[in-house]
Amino acid sequence: QKEVEQDPGPLSVPEGAIVSLNCTYSNSAFQYFMWYRQYSRKGPELLMYTYSSGNKEDGRFTAQVDKSSKYISLFIRDSQPSDSATYLCAMTRHSYNQGGKLIFGQGTELSVKP
Amino acid sequence: EADIYQTPRYLVIGTGKKITLECSQTMGHDKMYWYQQDPGMELHLIHYSYGVNSTEKGDLSSESTVSRIRTEHFPLTLESARPSHTSQYLCASSVRQGYNEQFFGPGTRLTVL
Numbered sequence: 475q476k477e478v479e480q481d482p483g484p485l486s487v488p489e490g491a492i493v494s495l496n497c498t499y500s501n502s503a504f505q506y507f508m509w510y511r512q513y514s515r516k517g518p519e520l521l522m523y524t525y526s527s528g529n530k531e532d533g534r535f536t537a538q539v540d541k542s543s544k545y546i547s548l549f550i551r552d553s554q555p556s557d558s559a560t561y562l563c564a565m566t567r568h569s570y571n572q573g574g575k576l577i578f579g580q581g582t583e584l585s586v587k588p
Numbered sequence: 589e590a591d592i593y594q595t596p597r598y599l600v601i602g603t604g605k606k607i608t609l610e611c612s613q614t615m616g617h618d619k620m621y622w623y624q625q626d627p628g629m630e631l632h633l634i635h636y637s638y639g640v641n642s643t644e645k646g647d648l649s650s651e652s653t654v655s656r657i658r659t660e661h662f663p664l665t666l667e668s669a670r671p672s673h674t675s676q677y678l679c680a681s682s683v684r685q686g687y688n689e690q691f692f693g694p695g696t697r698l699t700v701l
Contacts, residue, residue, distance in 0.1 A: 482628050517592075517678050517692030518631075562631070575647065576690065578630040 477501050480563055480579030489588050493550040497563035497579045500544065504565040504577075507539050509548045512560045512581065521561075522548065553586045560584070591615050594679050594693035601669055602701050609664045609696045611679035618683065620662040621690065624648060625676040637662060669700045 480497045487493055495509075506525055510518035522537040524530045524546075530537045536549040546565075550557055563579040592613040601607055613620065618639045623631040623646075633646030637656040651673070652666050662681075666673055679693040 476630075478630065480630075515694070517680070517694050519692065520689045523689070564631075575633055575636070576631075578632075580628055580630045 475500060477577050478563065478565060478579045481582055482580050484583040484585060486585045486587060487553055489553060489555060489586055491553050491586070493553050493557070493584060493586075495548040495550075495561050495563075495582050495584070497546050497565075498544055499546075499565060499577075501567070501577075502541070502544065503567045506566045507537070507546050508564040508576070509535075509537055510562040510564060510578075512562060514559075518562055553584075555586050555588050558585045592679060592681055592691050592693040594677075594696050596696060597694060598697050598699075600699045600701065603668075603670055605669050607666050607669050607698070609677055609679075609698070611662045611664070611693060612660050613662075613679075613681045613691070613693075614660060615681060615683075615691065616659065617681035617691070618659070619681060620656065621680040621682075622646070622652075622654060622662070622664050623678040623680065624650070625678055625695070631678065635664065669698075671700045674698060674700050 478499045509522040511521045512518040524537050527539050527541045534551045538547040560581040560583045562581045564576045595610045620637045622635040625631050632648035634648050634650040635654040637643050643654050652664050654664050676695050676697050678695045680690040682690045
């Protein structure tokens with residue numbers, strides 16, 4: 475069983491829609507949770523970073539972590555065509571200061587239609 | 589945009605050839621990583637380095653090797669390429685202390701015929 479599961483999609487939504495992207499994980503030791511965005515033919519770039527449970531908001535993006543359910547989400551409000559990309563969740567057991575490695579989900583391909 | 593570079597961006601090569609994928613960063617980061625990414629699959633860590641003369645194998649077994657002679661440079665070498673090595677290879681770097689955001693290069697798409 476994979477440590478991190480992510481629905482690969484593809485997901486297609488109209489412009490302005492609210493998008494929900496989700497990952498589940500099996501290792502309760504994960505503490506740091508990240509969302510990366512990867513445009514076609516580019517490397518991933520960090521979008522959101524959260525520690526432990528709770529919500530974090532940055533503009534149109536909200537990251538949510540529910541450690542009791544081992545479930546993380548990324549919400550995109552008022553989605554734009556420029557949000558079309560593959561979104562990767564990633565997590566680690568402890569801070570990179572202590573040598574933690576990132577475990578990635580498979581990525582969800584999102585397409586926002588004008 | 590992060591200052592991490594990978595060359596070549598695309599490489600098509602025959603079986604048995606020796607290849608080196610280049611990765612350079614100008615941010616002075618101590619930590620560097622190589623990932624393998626296949627369509628619809630998660631990124632798998634194949635090598636990492638915490639600094640000059642430090643290299644470790646990642647979670648995914650790989651026939652490739654790496655070296656870290658200079659802080660800014662982390663090349664990956666395949667001595668004898670095979671079709672099973674066909675994949676996207678991503679290089680990343682991060683600072684050793686504090687908030688460890690990984691900065692990724694654009695990737696090298698390798699096809700071995």
